[in-house]
Amino acid sequence: MAKPPLSMKPTGWFQVAWSDEIGIGDVHTMKYFGHELIAWRTESGTITVMNAYCEHLGAHLGFGGHVEGDVLQCPFHGWQWDTEGRNVCIPYDKRPNRGRRIKTYPTVERNESVYLWYDDNGREPFFEAPDVFASFGDDSTVADYYPQRRLFERGHEMHPQYVLENGVDFAHFKYVHHTPINPIFTRHDFDEPVSYVDFTITFEGDDQQIIDDVQSGVEAINGGLGIAVTKSWGMVDNRTISCITPVDDYTSDVRFMVYIGRTPGKDTERAAAKAADFGNEVIRQFRQDIYIWSHQRYSDPPALTGDEHSGFTAIRQWAKQFYPDGIGGSAAEVYAALERG
Numbered sequence: 031m032a033k034p035p036l037s038m039k040p041t042g043w044f045q046v047a048w049s050d051e052i053g054i055g056d057v058h059t060m061k062y063f064g065h066e067l068i069a070w071r072t073e074s075g076t077i078t079v080m081n082a083y084c085e086h087l088g089a090h091l092g093f094g095g096h097v098e099g100d101v102l103q104c105p106f107h108g109w110q111w112d113t114e115g116r117n118v119c120i121p122y123d124k125r126p127n128r129g130r131r132i133k134t135y136p137t138v139e140r141n142e143s144v145y146l147w148y149d150d151n152g153r154e155p156f157f158e159a160p161d162v163f164a165s166f167g168d169d170s171t172v173a174d175y176y177p178q179r180r181l182f183e184r185g186h187e188m189h190p191q192y193v194l195e196n197g198v199d200f201a202h203f204k205y206v207h208h209t210p211i212n213p214i215f216t217r218h219d220f221d222e223p224v225s226y227v228d229f230t231i232t233f234e235g236d237d238q239q240i241i242d243d244v245q246s247g248v249e250a251i252n253g254g255l256g257i258a259v260t261k262s263w264g265m266v267d268n269r270t271i272s273c274i275t276p277v278d279d280y281t282s283d284v285r286f287m288v289y290i291g292r293t294p295g296k297d298t299e300r301a302a303a304k305a306a307d308f309g310n311e312v313i314r315q316f317r318q319d320i321y322i323w324s325h326q327r328y329s330d331p332p333a334l335t336g337d338e339h340s341g342f343t344a345i346r347q348w349a350k351q352f353y354p355d356g357i358g359g360s361a362a363e364v365y366a367a368l369e370r371g
């Protein structure tokens with residue numbers, strides 16, 4: 031695949047792990063945005079994501095580094111680093127090196143995920159990572175749903191923006207998912223870094239007639255380009271979280287989570303098994319999207335129908351704010367800028 035014309039270093043919150051992958055005292059290695067990173071958890075439970083290399087002589091802290099109470103000790107010469115990346119102890123010197131600091135990243139844990147704030151220009155977070163329950167303001171909690179089911183696929187040649195564009199792409203349901211769904215958009219709100227797309231669903235009958243007595247819909251909240259949460263209501267009751275995190279200039283890790291709603295008073299084993307099947311089906315449908323996205327070439331300007339125009343234009347304009355150069359939302363402009371030198 032050609033290098034995506036959109037920057038792979040967008041600003042925002044991105045999932046880098048699940049909370050339960052990093053227990054007390056664990057040191058977890060990972061690579062995102064072209065950086066070698068570690069995530070480690072203190073004995074009091076605080077998680078820290080930081081650059082992987084020790085500021086002393088450059089040992090990789092993910093290979094033999096270990097947690098001592100609330101600090102991380104380097105395997106090479108025993109220097110200790112705190113949750114702000116500050117050196118707090120050199121075992122063979124009178125005082126720590128106060129000048130050197132390992133770069134740490136703002137991190138939150140939410141909905142069983144670890145989210146990292148990435149900004150190429152070093153700005154602090156200027157919006158919040160969405161919550162698959164609280165952000166919908168409907169008093170729902172994780173207790174109303176069966177346990178989270180997950181998909182994790184590493185290293186796909188795809189860009190986070192493709193996944194968000196899917197949210198305004200009404201025409202793909204029938205062809206990618208073979209579901210006779212006809213979404214009718216009721217909200218396209220791209221004013222803030224956190225954006226909203228709502229649609230109701232009508233089902234198309236076998237003779238293409240519209241069956242619109244089904245009251246169902248989807249609400250989606252995009253927290254920047256990295257995290258999208260959805261709530262499906264009506265015929266189906268589920269929540270999903272999709273998280274696409276750039277690994278380097280070509281590839282992204284894809285994580286997707288689904289929660290299926292419980293029916294009050296009907297919490298039988300059979301219902302749980304059905305919910306598990308339904309969750310697997312939602313994940314299977316997401317895989318169908320990944321199959322397309324991971325081979326897609328970003329088309330800009332795209333050839334859109336009149337009905338497609340407003341959604342795609344709004345989301346692409348909105349996306350520009352997350353790119354370090356402010357123009358990454360349009361491949362045509364990026365190419366033009368490159369040609370100008």
Ligand code: FES
Nearest residue numbers: 084086087104107
């Ligand atoms: S390289 Fe980490 S203590 Fe020396």
Ligand SMILES: [Fe+2]
Nearest residue numbers: 196202206319
């Ligand atoms: Fe889809």
